[in-house]
Amino acid sequence: MIATALTFATACFSIGLLLNLWRLIKGPRHSDRILALDTMVINAIALLILLGIWQGTSIFYEVSMLFALVGFVSTVSYCRFLLRGDIIE
Amino acid sequence: MPYWAELTVIIFLVIAGIFGLVGSFGLLRLPDPMTRLHAPTKATTLGVGGVLIASFVNSFGLTGVLSTHLLLITLFLFLTSPISALFIAKVHLHLREKPENLPEPEPETGWASYAAVGPTRGERDFPPETPSEQVLPDTSH
Numbered sequence: 336m337i338a339t340a341l342t343f344a345t346a347c348f349s350i351g352l353l354l355n356l357w358r359l360i361k362g363p364r365h366s367d368r369i370l371a372l373d374t375m376v377i378n379a380i381a382l383l384i385l386l387g388i389w390q391g392t393s394i395f396y397e398v399s400m401l402f403a404l405v406g407f408v409s410t411v412s413y414c415r416f417l418l419r420g421d422i423i424e
Numbered sequence: 425m426p427y428w429a430e431l432t433v434i435i436f437l438v439i440a441g442i443f444g445l446v447g448s449f450g451l452l453r454l455p456d457p458m459t460r461l462h463a464p465t466k467a468t469t470l471g472v473g474g475v476l477i478a479s480f481v482n483s484f485g486l487t488g489v490l491s492t493h494l495l496l497i498t499l500f501l502f503l504t505s506p507i508s509a510l511f512i513a514k515v516h517l518h519l520r521e522k523p524e525n526l527p528e529p530e531p532e533t534g535w536a537s538y539a540a541v542g543p544t545r546g547e548r549d550f551p552p553e554t555p556s557e558q559v560l561p562d563t564s565h
Contacts, residue, residue, distance in 0.1 A: 337482075340437040345473065347441030351448030351468070356453050365508060366457050366516040373508050374451055374464035377501070384494075387442060388433075388479050389543045391486065396493040403497060407504040414511035418518055 337388075345385050369413050376406030385389045431483030433478045440474025442469050457516050465509040473498055 359371035363366060380399045387395035412422050431448055447470075450463025480494045517526075523538050 336434055337437075340434040344437040344444075345439035347445040348449075348471075348475075351444050352507055354448040354452045355464075364457060364516070366512050366520070367460060369515065370457075370461060370464060370512050371451065373437050374448060376467055377464070377468050377472055377505075378444065378448065380497070380501070381440070381472045381481050384475050384479050388482050388516065393483065393491065393493070395434075396491070400493065400497050400500070403504070407428060407500075407508065409509045414462070414508075414515050418511075 341385060341389055345382065345415055348378050348381045352382070357363065369410060369417075372405065372413075373410045376410075380406075390394070425482075425485040429481055432481045433485070436478035436481070437472045440471045440478065442471075443474060444471030447471060457520070458513065461513060463517075465505050469501060469505045472501055476501075479544055 355371045355375045355378060356360045358377070359368055361373055362368045380402050383395045383402065387393065387399075415422050444467070445469030447463045450467060451460055454460045454463060476494050476498045478492060483489070483491050483494075517537055525536060526535065529535055
């Protein structure tokens with residue numbers, strides 16, 4: 336039964352990743368593109384953890400922690416670049 | 425794995441998948457940028473939280489050891505998601521909206537984001553403060 340639920344959740348997050356990619360290409364403004372990238376990072380973390388459940392390993396926890404850190408820092412630095420014209424002042 | 429753990433994992437996985445799909449669909453379908461901000465920052469974060477709880481219960485059911493990494497990831501995501509939303513909203517407000525078109529805030533408070541003194545992009549004509557022009561106190565005697 337867990338395999339069926341895993342397939343369902345993986346399908347949902349994969350479709351979500353494709354929808355985010357659509358918004359990233361279509362998004363008319365900068366804020367939409369940043370938001371789409373941020374959501375793509377979150378969906379990718381969910382897919383990594385689902386892969387960890389599937390394979391029964393715990394190595395993907397560290398990977399997803401690093402992914403979350405890099406995603407947050409990239410979102411904030413992109414926003415700061417757009418707002419202030421500089422990242423580290 | 426015990427039956428209750430398996431059932432909990434299944435329930436959380438299904439809830440997480442539905443929330444993640446709804447969040448991404450809302451990002452695509454909602455009409456304007458400020459409403460689009462709602463869907464991913466709330467629904468998708470809740471979806472990832474569900475996946476993390478499912479993985480937590482799964483690893484506890486398989487090995488009997490509580491894993492603290494997953495709680496750390498959940499805490500980090502739930503802390504950083506509102507900050508990202510705030511920054512994206514500020515980008516939209518400063519680059520695309522005019523203060524006259526926004527709803528009127530409480531009297532004598534104003535919009536704090538526009539009241540900040542620091543330079544924003546496109547509006548960087550403040551004269552630089554040079555220390556040589558400051559009037560220093562007379563210390564000669």
